[in-house]
Structures are given as C-alpha cells and as structure tokens.
Amino acid sequence: MFFNRKELQFEAKPDKPDPIFAKQLQEVIGGQFGEMSVAMQYLFQGWNTRGNEKYKDLLMDTGTEELGHIEMLATMVAQLLEGAPVYEQEKAASDPVIGAIMGGMNPHHAIVSGLGATPENSAGVPWSGGYIIASGNLLADFRANVTAESQGRLQVARLYSMTDDKGVKDLLSFLLARDTMHQNQWIAAIRDLEEKEGSVIVPSTVPPEWEATEYSHTLYNFSEGEDSAQLPWMSGNAPDGHPFKYGQPEAFGQKPVLKPGPLESHDTLPEDKLKG
C-alpha cells in the first residue's frame, strides 16, 4: 500500500514562467529515462522479486521515492506555465517573442492539459510501458538501473545548462544529488551480486555445456580498420577471467536457401514455377 504526504520532497518553485523550458523539462518526467520510468521500473522489479527481501526493500524504497520525483517535476512544469502568454494571440501578431513562444512550446500544455504537466517526453510522445525493464534477474536489472540513473543524471545536467532560472536550477541540483546516490547504490549492489554469484556474466546459471564457449572471448573485426584491437584492455583478461582474443570474421554458417512456401501462402513462386 502507498501513502502520500502533501509536502514535496524538495522545493519546486521557478522564479518565472517559461513555457519552452516547461516543454524541455518533460523529458525527465515522461521520457525513456524520466521519473515515470524509474518509478515503475523499480516497483515492478520489487513486486517480482523472489527470495531476496533486502533487495526487494531497496527497490520499494527507491521506487517510492521516484514517485515523489514525478510529483516535484509535474508541479514545476505547472508553475512554469503560469502566467505565460499562451493564449495571447492578438499580441502574438505584433510581438515576435510571443509568436516564438507559441510555436516553440508543447501545444499539449495549452490545448490538452490546460497549463499542467503531461505523461509525455520533451517531443510530446507519450510515456510507454515498453521503456521499463524487470526481468526477475536482479543482477541484470540492477545493470538496467545504473543505466537509467546514468542516462537520467546526464539529462538533468544538460537541462541545468539550458535554463538560468534559479528556482529550477535548485530542483535540478537536488535531482543531480539523488541520481548520484542511486548510481552509487546500484553499483554497490551489482558488485555485491557479482561476488555472491561468482560471475560477472548474466545469467550465471547457464551450464557451460549450453554455451559454444569457443566464441565467448573473441572480438571480431566487422568494421574496416583495427583501432578497436588497440584498446589497452584487449590485450589482457576479460572480466570473467579468460583472455580476450581478436579475430577476423568467419562464416561458420550456411548460405541460407529457404524452401518455397505452400500455395496457400500466395508467396511468389520460385522462378522456374512462374508461368512467364
């Protein structure tokens, strides 16, 4: 069960309206790595956790915190839209700044949500459940989590340079900090699990006889030039302890030739069966 407290986790007050920045800020609400994604990702991972109660608790702690981040950002967007010349068509004709605002903002903020945040990214594309990752394998999923926090913090850092509003920057500062914590915690958890599982390769439960291990440590040179062979770590051992190899691609497979489809598929018949 969830409960809500009315205060925000952190102050969310812009100094002044800015409808174009409101559009940009939507990326960290409803984008691929926005707060909707991390909230739902951690909660689904938590709900699906089997037999690792401490990690389930960590996931519920963090997922629940992220719900509150959506709240802060949605509140910020609503305030960035207050008092902006969104509907001032008559002034737009004579004032190019107002005209540029009407062309540059997300039309949904004016027409659809009536000056409120939307579950969309900065281009106006709706958030998708297809963004989130919850596989039941914690090591695999924590790698997704550190990815999400890395991409998310990167986006916050970019947004920080795209506004000079002190109130907005304060909130972004707080988000930078929380993303630092979350990167730290998922990296620590990954190290813990890699050690406990005795392997860095996910999933660690694949029996060796399932795998064609002769292909497990070779980098194939599929693009012209051998720059990648010069990477310093290529001459040492791979993280799983076996030496890396470098090789030219070979074809280990057949030249594929498919059988004709049945007549009922109405595929093109083979050349020698065509009438002409």
Place this chain on the structure above:
Amino acid sequence: MFFNRKELQFEAKPDKPDPIFAKQLQEVIGGQFGEMSVAMQYLFQGWNTRGNEKYKDLLMDTGTEELGHIEMLATMVAQLLEGAPVYEQEKAASDPVIGAIMGGMNPHHAIVSGLGATPENSAGVPWSGGYIIASGNLLADFRANVTAESQGRLQVARLYSMTDDKGVKDLLSFLLARDTMHQNQWIAAIRDLEEKEGSVIVPSTVPPEWEATEYSHTLYNFSEGEDSAQLPWMSGNAPDGHPFKYGQPEAFGQKPVLKPGPLESHDTLPEDKLKG
C-alpha cells in the same frame, strides 16, 4: 558503408518446423533487447561518437556483427515456419494439436509475412526506435550496452529451455557465447572509462557546485521496514568513495498550491469563483 556476405555467421537450421516457437523466438529479433535493438544502438552510438576513435571502431565492429545476428534469426524463424500446418483449416477441426497451433502462433506469420520473420517481439508488437539508447556519453552508453547484453543473454537462456530442437539449440549456444563476449567487452570498457574519467558517477563533468551534495549519499527509507539498511555494503563507502548514510524521509519542499489558470484555459475555476 556496409557490405553483405551471403553465408551466415553461424549455422541456422532447425530440425523441424515449430510455429509456436517461431513466435517466441521473435523476442530476440524485434523485442526491447533483440538484435535489432543492439545493432541499431551500437551503430547510432558509433555514428555519434566524438573524439574516441578506438571506441567508435569497437561500436562499429559490434553493431555490424549484430546485423548478421538479425539475419541468422530471421532465417531460423522462416525455417521454423516451413511445412507447419498453418493453413490446414480442415484438419484443425478434427485435430486438436493443429487447432492449438493455429491459436498459439503469431497470426502475422501466416497472414502478413507469409512464413517469414517480422520486425516484432514475441507478442507481435512492432520494434520501436524508442528502445535504443545513444547519448553521446560513452560511459553512460556502455552501461546501457552491458544491460542490453545481460537482458539479451538472459532471454536466450530462457528460450534454450523452451525448445528441444537440436538445430535451434545450436544457434542459441552460439548466441549465448557472443553475449558473453559482449558483456565482457562492455564491462572492460566501463572499467577503462571509469578509471580515465576518475569517477564512477555519470556524467563526471558536472561541477560540484551544481549538485546539492548533502543529498548524494543517503538512502531514504520510503517503504515500511528497514531491511534495506541491512544490506552489507550499506555500512561502507559508496563506489564514489563517500560513506553511505541511511535516513528517514523528510519533506524539504513546500506544500504545492498552484495559481488559477487564465480564463482561456477553461480550467475549473477555484472553488470560491464557482457560481454555485
């Protein structure tokens, strides 16, 4: 520029048709972590790389290899559909096995592609450009890459248990091996970049004064119970060198109250302005 060689990278020949497994196998072609995703992800990362030519080469090597993996799997799906009782309606009435096949397969394999693979996942949802990640920050992106290879290898391992076709299992063995290599290489590259950047936190280019660092190392207990505080690593230093803290959530922000929208937004008026 790209070139194509007719032979497959590895044998892709099933022992017998199996249209239901053809549907399952689509996950690793057109799913969130299928070969279309990793191919396009590595290539876009490569094309967007700025000033790190060895890593660009590594990305082009691996992305180009993955194009060949789509090829193998598409060929496998087409063969799994050959000779299957896809259109045998009359038998379906009397033979429950044929009936179950017609209900359990992806209808697109019969109706849309005419016994060929489709750019879809195992539920028939089309592949989306929204799956891929290419941010310009290599450390952030390589974390996405190790995530993709971890989720991908996990899915291949699950598929391995869902078929007893020797030919299919051989191809899955090869994919397990290549995913092992790719996990190895992205982990090695991550370690290399973390060392070179002198930081595990992405992006490492954020000046400290941008960040509200007092919130950067605390796990807030947003869910009932303190199991997460017992995680052994919580009592030590975070990966970035500062000690982890554990805390009860506080509200650092305001209770948000939004100003009324302008009349032109046709939002509901505040309670005291309503006529009633």
Place this chain on the structure above:
Amino acid sequence: MFFNRKELQFEAKPDKPDPIFAKQLQEVIGGQFGEMSVAMQYLFQGWNTRGNEKYKDLLMDTGTEELGHIEMLATMVAQLLEGAPVYEQEKAASDPVIGAIMGGMNPHHAIVSGLGATPENSAGVPWSGGYIIASGNLLADFRANVTAESQGRLQVARLYSMTDDKGVKDLLSFLLARDTMHQNQWIAAIRDLEEKEGSVIVPSTVPPEWEATEYSHTLYNFSEGEDSAQLPWMSGNAPDGHPFKYGQPEAFGQKPVLKPGPLESHDTLPEDKLKG
C-alpha cells in the same frame, strides 16, 4: 454502407495562412479526443450494439456526422498551409519571423503531406486505435462518449483563444455547438439507461454475492490531510443510495513473499542459494 456528399457540413475557410495554427489544430483531428477518435468510437460502438436498435441508430447518426467533421478540419488545415513561407529558406536567414515559422510548424506539413492535414495530434504523434472505447455495455460507453465530447469541447474552446482568424473562429463556433448537442444527447441517454437498469453502477448485472460490498462505500484517506472528508456530499448518501463512509487505510492483505522461480527462468536465486 456510407455515402459522401461533396459539400462540407459547415464553411471551413480561413482568412489567411497560419502554419503554426495548422499544427495546433491537428489536435482536434488526430488527438486523443479529436474527430477521428469520436467518429471511430461511435461507429465501433454502433457495429457492436446488440439488441438496442434505437441506440445503434443514434450511434450511427453521430459517428457518421463526425466523419464529416474530420473532413472540415482537414480542409481547414490544408488552407491554413496555403501560401505560407514553408520552403522559403533564403528569406528565413534574414527574416526572423519566417525562421520562427519554420521552427514552429509541424515539419510533416512541409515534408510529408505536402501542405495537407495528417492523421496526427498537435505534437505530431500518429492517431492510435488505443484511444477508442467500445465495450458492448452502452451505459459504460455513453459515459466515455460524454467524456470525449467534454474534453473535445474544452480543447476547441482553448483553440478559439489561440487564433484571431475570423474564418477559423467561425468553424470553431460550429464545433462548440455540435459538442454541446453531443454532450446533451449522451447525458440524456445516460439518464435513460441508469433509470432502465435501475442502477448507476456499471455494470448493473453483477450479482451482489460477487462483490465484497463492505468496501463499496468508503473513501480511504491515503494522502495526508482530511480535506476530502470536508466535501459536502461526503456526509450524505452515495448516488447508489448507500451512505458514504470515510476511513483510514488498513492492510487487509498479506505481506507478499514470492516463491523462487524455476532454474530455467534464470532469475536471481534466493540469497541463501547464491554461491558467494
């Protein structure tokens, strides 16, 4: 069967081109509550109606009218794009107004449709069949219809303030009126069905023994503060005739603990089964 008459239901002639407003106007063509949605929604509801021929006729009347509304708006968008400086790159360099138009319009109007309307919303996101609602239960669906007409009329009202083009405003006036009619008719139909079914709760066909009725009239206070308890109607009877109650949330359920997955799921093993 459908027939088309060449004349539009209402005049659709803008006074002058305005490519940025053409983009905004797309919301009521291909947005969640645009004319494509209501047309398809009413027609699918009509085609699926079982045993209520008068309501089927009402649905076909209204859905067919909405097809003509798409027609008017598509014609309006095409005219808003006529003669606009869409391709005048050379002037754009020196004329900031032209530059702002090229940045603020929907690029699809220039590149994809060649100065015509598209089946997209105001942010350029394609219309989706996922918007429409047709459940076979007329009372449930008529509530969806009055929702769609309410959101739709709201959006038209907002668009009215975003243009000062007399011709466009005339068409929007007509749409405001038709949305008034359609709200009126669906509200009247809802009242009719609620009375005939003898219940305001959808679906009315659920036997009482299926429902845990002790939870059917309580508002649980899941967010801090008891403002919601002060709503005047909370102290009276609910629309279905039973008194409302106000309560603090309790946990009636278990603390969930899932069993480990089978080995073949390659989920993370429970903590005590991990090697480390």
Place this chain on the structure above:
Amino acid sequence: MFFNRKELQFEAKPDKPDPIFAKQLQEVIGGQFGEMSVAMQYLFQGWNTRGNEKYKDLLMDTGTEELGHIEMLATMVAQLLEGAPVYEQEKAASDPVIGAIMGGMNPHHAIVSGLGATPENSAGVPWSGGYIIASGNLLADFRANVTAESQGRLQVARLYSMTDDKGVKDLLSFLLARDTMHQNQWIAAIRDLEEKEGSVIVPSTVPPEWEATEYSHTLYNFSEGEDSAQLPWMSGNAPDGHPFKYGQPEAFGQKPVLKPGPLESHDTLPEDKLKG
C-alpha cells in the same frame, strides 16, 4: 512524497497457477483502463489542480490507493505463474495441455519478465501515457474518471467469469467493490460541480457569443432510418434546458477546392499544368 507499506491492501493469493489467466489479468494492470491508467490519471489531475484543494485531496487519496492496486495485481500475476509448466518443452511434445499453455500464455511472462507481471495489457501491448486524461478542468476530468471506473469494473466482472480460482475471485470481489466506491464518488463530485458551475455543458466558461447556438440542440439523421428520433428523451428538453430538435442533415459549407501547392512541395500539378 509517497510512502509504501509492505502489506497489501487486500489478500492476493491464487489457489493454483494458471499462466493463461495471468495473461488475461494483465488487462487490469496495463490496459487502457488498468490500474496504471487510473493511478497516473488521478495523480496527474491532482498535481495539476488549481485552487480546489478538497478535490486535489480526493484525487491524491484515490490515485495513491490505485498505486496499491497495481501492487496487488502484480503480486497475483507473479503467483499465477509460479510452478506452471512454462519451460517444460519435453513434456509439451507429448502432453497437449502443456502445449496449449505454451501457445496461449503471454511469451513475455516466460522470456522477458521471468515469471513476473509486466506493464502491458492482455495482448502484450505496453501501457501508454496516451491513455490518461488530465485537462485542468475538473468536471471534464471527473467524467473521464467515472468512465474509467465503469470500464474498469466491467472488465473485472468479465474476468470474474473467466476463472474458477477462489483466491483470484476474492481479489476481484474487492476490486468490484472499490470500483463501485469510485464510481459513486466521481458521480457525486460531478453532480456537485455541475450545480456549482450552473451548467452541465463543459466547459461552462465559454461565452455564448463564441458558440453557433442554432446548431446546439439538433440531432441530425446521418444514418438511414429514424429509429433514433423515437428515443423517448428526444421529445423533451436537453439536460441544459433547451428542447431537443431532430433534423435532416444540410450542407452549410462550401464544396472545398484547394489551391495548387507551391512548386517546392512537388505535389501533383493541377491537371491543366501537367505536360502530357
């Protein structure tokens, strides 16, 4: 800010595994009217509320409760998948029941989530932010809310007939009850707002001179036959107090003829400009 309590709001324990029903149950998690939709819809409406604090509180109460409903259903799905013959390929060959299960379940439960719930509907389509409605106009939005609860309760009632698992039916009983409460509360709130705004037509803030009121009360007979004219309420007053009218469609508009596009659009030239 949000907090999570470990216990579920209501018991969620199936009597036995049933992977095909796990797939069906996804509809009320990640479908158009699933719990993800209502949770996010009420929270976004709450965050965007301007000047109606009691209704904001009601929205936060209900939206927060719905987060806990996702939790119950996700837990139920995970348990429905436990112990099911998901990976038993060898038995599938000889046992048609196992074969039918492998064909009829959502492949994502086996391959992607490792026996856990996913943010998808019953057909495996990811949840979309495009489903939710939050316009800033409370009356418009509460109509959307009663729609969502009506469609949602209808779907729960249908699912109730599709399983004979006592544990699942218990949870569905609870959901039927909560959906009854939520229909009740939104209907009561709608009546309250309609009275306060002095109008049943949304938005009530449109000045009469904006609207072509001569078209506001006529049902046009766009489909053959006049069954709809026989609806009893058609002969009375509309809910906004004016009499309904019934009429044959007229064309009030022009036959549209568009001007040729500029040469740079490379549209087809008008017939008399083509070379041939």
Place this chain on the structure above:
Amino acid sequence: MFFNRKELQFEAKPDKPDPIFAKQLQEVIGGQFGEMSVAMQYLFQGWNTRGNEKYKDLLMDTGTEELGHIEMLATMVAQLLEGAPVYEQEKAASDPVIGAIMGGMNPHHAIVSGLGATPENSAGVPWSGGYIIASGNLLADFRANVTAESQGRLQVARLYSMTDDKGVKDLLSFLLARDTMHQNQWIAAIRDLEEKEGSVIVPSTVPPEWEATEYSHTLYNFSEGEDSAQLPWMSGNAPDGHPFKYGQPEAFGQKPVLKPGPLESHDTLPEDKLKG
C-alpha cells in the same frame, strides 16, 4: 459530409462462431493494410488533393466504400464471437478444446469489447495513424494505394485458406473482387499520370541540376555474389529510358570524424582530454 445506409454492402454472416478466426480476421480491419488504413488513406488523400477534381472524386468514392468494408468486417467479427465458449471457465478445465480457445483468442474480445470487433490487428496491436500515406503527390500516393490493395488482397487470400466457414468465405470472395477492382483502378491511374507527367520517376518536378545524375542508374553490388547482375532487365534500359549500369561500390565520401561536443552536452570527452 457522410451518410450511412443500414444495409451492408455485402452479406456478412458466418455459419458458426469461431473466436480464434475472429482474432485472425482483425488483421484486415485494423492491421497495416486493413480497411481502416485504406479508408483513412484515400479520404486524407482526397481532402488534400489540389486541382485534380476527377481524382479527388475517385478517392472519395473509394475511401467511402472502404468505410463500409470496416462495417462488414466488424459485423462479421461480432457474429464469430456469438455463442462461443468465451467465459466457460468450468468447462475449460475438463475440455481441452475450450481451454485452447481461451488461450488462442484475442483476450480483448472477451474482456475489453464484450464480443465485438476492436480497432486492432490480429496480434492485438492498435491501429496507428502512422500506417497511412497521403503526400499531396498523386503519383506517389497511387503507388502506395496499389501497394495497399496488393498487400490487402494477399492477406484476404491467406485468410481464405484458414477457415472452412462458408459464410466467411463468401465475404472474403467479395473482398477479393473489390481488391481486384482497386488494384486495376490504381494501376490505370498510375499509367495515366506517368504519361501526363512525362516521367516514371517521382517527383517529376525535380530540376535535373538538383540531382547527381551520374549515380542515377547504377546498381551497386553491396552483397557478395553477382546474381542480381543476371536479372534480364539489368542489361536493358531503365524505365526512365537510360541504360542500367552495374558497379562495385566505391566510397565517394569522407571517413567521418566529429568534433567534440561542448562541455554542456556532458558527452564523453576526447581520449586525450580524459583525466586518467
């Protein structure tokens, strides 16, 4: 304006219910080349037509007919679902045929639409406005139309073999015939326009000096082997009158090296700028 006549264009009566075939048949309602696509495609093309009234009329004729095809197919799907054992859970336990039906049908037909058609394809994916094509260039669009009718007729032919229901087959016979007519008409229109425009290359309005014509007639051998050079027409003239050439790919471009991003992009710095 559109009008609806109650009779269907053609009989749509199945001999018996078949919920699995109802799912398959959805492909030609809401799939990429279903009737929703062609209806909307022809109508948008018609509404956007500039200066070619006869073709506008042809588009309106055909698009309007296709609206009636959605109607026939939606009616057919609703009847295929009547009386089917969709909710007979108790029998499903003991009767494997009923079990297979519940696993093999589209769950939306049971849970969402209540035994009615949905605006989805055969895999349950909603129809998308992204499928349709309307560019303003009639020759380009008529090529899309003949494509749609070709893919559509192909799908109808495949569905014909997947059912032995006489009533369904009758409707499919009619659709085969109408798709023949529509292929005929678009091919005839293409020939007419190619002749009038004096060119088979779209758009014909590109001045020769815009095009690097030295690359306009060469097939580059980007895949191993020269089978494609043996195609008989490769040794003759191209349809635009110039001879085809066959060549080995050359790189006419640079090896791309991108400049570093600005610090504010927080991209990875070039190798020599990294600290390590």
Place this chain on the structure above:
Amino acid sequence: MFFNRKELQFEAKPDKPDPIFAKQLQEVIGGQFGEMSVAMQYLFQGWNTRGNEKYKDLLMDTGTEELGHIEMLATMVAQLLEGAPVYEQEKAASDPVIGAIMGGMNPHHAIVSGLGATPENSAGVPWSGGYIIASGNLLADFRANVTAESQGRLQVARLYSMTDDKGVKDLLSFLLARDTMHQNQWIAAIRDLEEKEGSVIVPSTVPPEWEATEYSHTLYNFSEGEDSAQLPWMSGNAPDGHPFKYGQPEAFGQKPVLKPGPLESHDTLPEDKLKG
C-alpha cells in the same frame, strides 16, 4: 554477415550548423519512409525470399546500401548540431534568434542524444517496425518498394528547398539520384514479375472460383457527383484486360442485427430485458 567500411558512400559535410534543419532531416532517417525503413524492409524481404535467388541478391544489395545511407545522414545531423547555440540560455533571453532555435529544434538533440542523430522522425516520434512491409510475395513487396522510394524521393526534394547549405544540398543531390535508381529498378522488376506471373493482380495464385468476379471491375459512385466516371481510362479496359464498369452502389448484404451477448459479457441487455 555484414561488414563496415569506414568511409562514407558520399560526402556528408554541412557548411554550417543548423539545429532546426537537423530536426527536419530526421524525417529521412527515422520517418515512415526514411532510410531505416527501406534498409530494414529490403533486408527482411531478402531474408524471407523463397526460391528467387537473383531477387534475393538484389534485395540484399539494396538493403545493405541503405544501411550506409543511415550512416551518412546520421553523420550529417551530428555535424549540423555542432557549435549551435543549444545550451546558451543566457544569450537566449536577449537574442530572439537563439530563443527561436531553442524552441524550434528537437529537444532530444540537446537533452537525449547530446548532439547526435536519433532513430526518430522529424516530429520526434520513434521509428516503428510497423512501417515495414515484407510479405513473401515479391510482386506485392516490390510495389511497396517503389512506393517507399517515391515517397522518399519526394521528401528529399522538399528538404532540398528548405535549406541553402551547399554541403547539405550536395548530399541531398546524391540521395535524389539513388532514389531515381531504386525507383527504376523496382519498376523494372515489377514489369518482369507481372509478365512472368501473367497477371497484374496480386496475388496471381488465387483460383477464379474463390473470387466473386462480378464485382471485380466496377467503380461504385459512393461520393456525390460523377467526376470519376470521366477519367479517360474508365471507358477502356482495366490493366487485367477486362472492361471497367461504373455503377451506383447497391446493398448486397443484410441489415445487421446482432444477438444479445451472454450474461457474462455484462453488455447492456436488449431493451426489452432492461428492468426500467
């Protein structure tokens, strides 16, 4: 298997940065007819080809070339974003040109990709596997291919007028030329297959007794006016050799009346069964 050569197929160097044009150019990377679509479309068609090795080779040649076109355009977009005032918020306040750029560019180029191309169209909508066409019937698919090259070349021609950057125009010239070649080759291949199959109607494998041929050559006048009957080719033979006919629509089908749903569907009961 695929291989990559570092040089681009053609020079891709803009004269100067232009972030708004970078957004427009995304259409031909990740739009419905962008290079991602044609590359994947030709490759899937090639992989699914059954028994026509020369055409398989042609598909692999062309699909592989298109991979290199994505590469050129992605490189061009990255360069158009270099040095642009993307993050210069402070200047934006005082310089309306910079303000218009920040409002008019794709926010993803600043926030998500860090000055790199994305797999999206010009409105920021992600590329979808739903765009591509690969049916197993070569004649049907080659019609899709000539459609894609026609729409694609049309879009390139429009983009040519929307920039005055010499470097960009050079690349667009090359693309115009390659699209000319590809239109030529698919038209030639269509003519070849039509002749070999002995029919212009796809699929040619439908037995005449499946088709209700009396409806195969009539244009029905579903829209007011008979302009379409005046098309010169309407008075001659259709491309398949039979004469075209022109007719008024008739209803050959029933007025559909559906049976009531079962109680478990909780559909609205027929009027005479309702309580009221």
